[in-house]
Amino acid sequence: MITWGISANSHDAALAVFTDEGLEFASHSERFSGIKNDAHLNKELIDYARQWGEPDEVVWYERPLRKTFRQLRAGQGWNYRENNVKNYLAGYGVHAPIRYSTHHHSHAAAGYYTSNFRDATVVCIDSIGEFETLTIWEGKDDKLNKIYSQGYPHSIGLWYSAMTQRVGLKPNEDEYILMGMAAYGDPKRLFMDIYNDFIDKEGIGYNPKIKIKHNLHRGCRWWRPELTTEQDMFDIAAATQAVYEYIIINTLLWASRNLDSKNLVLMGGCALNCSANSIAYRYFDNVWIMPNPGDAGSAVGCVLAHKKQFMPMPHAYLGYNIEGDYPVEKLVKELKNTGIAGVANGRAEFGPRAFGNRSLLADPRGNDIKDRVNAIKQRQKFRPFAPVVLEEYASDIFTTPVGPYMQYTAHCRYPETYPAIIHRDGTSRVQTVAPGDRSGIRLLLEAWHSETGCPMLLNTSLNIKGNPMVNNLTDAQDFATMYGVKVFTKAENDN
Numbered sequence: 280m281i282t283w284g285i286s287a288n289s290h291d292a293a294l295a296v297f298t299d300e301g302l303e304f305a306s307h308s309e310r311f312s313g314i315k316n317d318a319h320l321n322k323e324l325i326d327y328a329r330q331w332g333e334p335d336e337v338v339w340y341e342r343p344l345r346k347t348f349r350q351l352r353a354g355q356g357w358n359y360r361e362n363n364v365k366n367y368l369a370g371y372g373v374h375a376p377i378r379y380s381t382h383h384h385s386h387a388a389a390g391y392y393t394s395n396f397r398d399a400t401v402v403c404i405d406s407i408g409e410f411e412t413l414t415i416w417e418g419k420d421d422k423l424n425k426i427y428s429q430g431y432p433h434s435i436g437l438w439y440s441a442m443t444q445r446v447g448l449k450p451n452e453d454e455y456i457l458m459g460m461a462a463y464g465d466p467k468r469l470f471m472d473i474y475n476d477f478i479d480k481e482g483i484g485y486n487p488k489i490k491i492k493h494n495l496h497r498g499c500r501w502w503r504p505e506l507t508t509e510q511d512m513f514d515i516a517a518a519t520q521a522v523y524e525y526i527i528i529n530t531l532l533w534a535s536r537n538l539d540s541k542n543l544v545l546m547g548g549c550a551l552n553c554s555a556n557s558i559a560y561r562y563f564d565n566v567w568i569m570p571n572p573g574d575a576g577s578a579v580g581c582v583l584a585h586k587k588q589f590m591p592m593p594h595a596y597l598g599y600n601i602e603g604d605y606p607v608e609k610l611v612k613e614l615k616n617t618g619i620a621g622v623a624n625g626r627a628e629f630g631p632r633a634f635g636n637r638s639l640l641a642d643p644r645g646n647d648i649k650d651r652v653n654a655i656k657q658r659q660k661f662r663p664f665a666p667v668v669l670e671e672y673a674s675d676i677f678t679t680p681v682g683p684y685m686q687y688t689a690h691c692r693y694p695e696t697y698p699a700i701i702h703r704d705g706t707s708r709v710q711t712v713a714p715g716d717r718s719g720i721r722l723l724l725e726a727w728h729s730e731t732g733c734p735m736l737l738n739t740s741l742n743i744k745g746n747p748m749v750n751n752l753t754d755a756q757d758f759a760t761m762y763g764v765k766v767f768t769k770a771e772n773d774n
């Protein structure tokens with residue numbers, strides 16, 4: 280039995296393949312089309328997925344008719360034809376029977392069934408599903424029971440996206456940049472202004488209820504037009520992040536008091552907010568965030584919502600495969616010689632972050648490495664680089680929380696030794712690699728540590744500016760040519 284899970288026709292499309300053996304493949308569409316955050320499927324992705332055979336059924340990640348009604352209510356017209364999934368898939372030559380899951384059920388299932396928890400409180404926060412914007416579920420005995428649902432237009436995610444647009448960034452795409460900018464601003468200057476102008480006080484207390492004063496589907500570029508300087512933008516970002524965290528605190532506090540479980544599963548696009556994610560450990564003993572918690576991860580979640588079957592995710596290496604042994608020796612040699620090396624080997628990561636299979640790696644020590652990597656990546660100064668560290672050394676270098684997927688912020692104990700992997704506010708988004716893990720990045724870190732005494736590398740995604748992460752050998756070659764950085768793809772050849 281072959282089942283495809285698909286999340287597409289909105290933003291950042293993805294496809295997952297399940298066989299009787301479990302989850303075999305999952306990838307963002309963009310990696311195959313070369314179009315960043317590609318909203319649609321493409322022939323290359325579908326052909327690659329067909330390696331496992333023709334699908335017997337497809338599960339779609341949300342309910343199109345409900346979405347159509349919401350779009351109508353939001354003044355976006357009657358999009359029934361555009362939202363017709365059968366026609367959409369037929370356009371790509373996919374004719375299997377289609378089942379549907381609801382948008383937030385897909386998020387909740389992606390988190391709960393990939394976790395190691397049998398009992399869990401599941402919190403999903405995003406911009407919008409069909410109508411839902413925040414849901415809380417109780418996971419118990421393999422079942423998900425919805426406890427709370429917040430409806431459109433009251434959406435903390437939609438508001439955060441509107442603020443992303445207000446500071447001049449792209450909504451539904453650049454929210455992580457707003458989060459990075461927050462460290463450069465003063466949250467106190469505009470906190471009360473933003474809170475009073477956007478958040479309805481009646482909707483705030485120690486409960487998950489959110490009431491937003493405005494319908495923000497068309498953004499809020501109208502807000503405080505006199506704020507135009509770069510520092511104004513940083514201060515808006517800082518206050519936005521602070522208000523957001525205040526609402527997250529209320530939500531998680533309510534969930535921890537009203538549901539029994541001490542295990543939290545956090546999902547939805549908002550679970551990509553590393554600074555806010557760290558708050559979860561104040562109220563829960565254990566936390567699981569699937570490495571791809573946004574809508575693309577729902578390509579996995581919609582299938583699990585139907586299967587109701589636990590499928591823990593030991594890693595995120597589920598995408599396109601570049602065959603060959605991980606080029607450990609070549610990478611160590613290059614990193615020792617030049618301080619920077621690219622790697623594209625094995626299965627690509629499913630999710631927005633690179634964990635060592637499509638990574639640009641660097642020696643994290645010294646003052647010049649950040650500028651050198653930034654010169655290659657050409658990105659804004661307010662976006663920090665992340666460290667990847669042998670798990671057994673993580674507590675020597677960082678506070679908590681840390682984890683294998685760069686989902687939290689922790690403080691570095693040696694900011695002067697490792698300035699490249701520390702953000703303006705002194706925090707780092709740490710990726711740990713456990714001793715039992717036999718992934719390429721683990722083997723590399725072990726070799727790097729034994730050669731240099733340093734248990735850590737700087738790890739950022741291998742992508743040309745404005746393009747998706749490198750997927751195949753051609754992409755890797757293009758990266759190497761464009762930036763003059765060696766990219767190693769396997770141990771065997773003579774790169």
Ligand SMILES: [Fe+2]
Pocket residue numbers: 382386405406407408547548573574
């Ligand atoms: Fe979502």
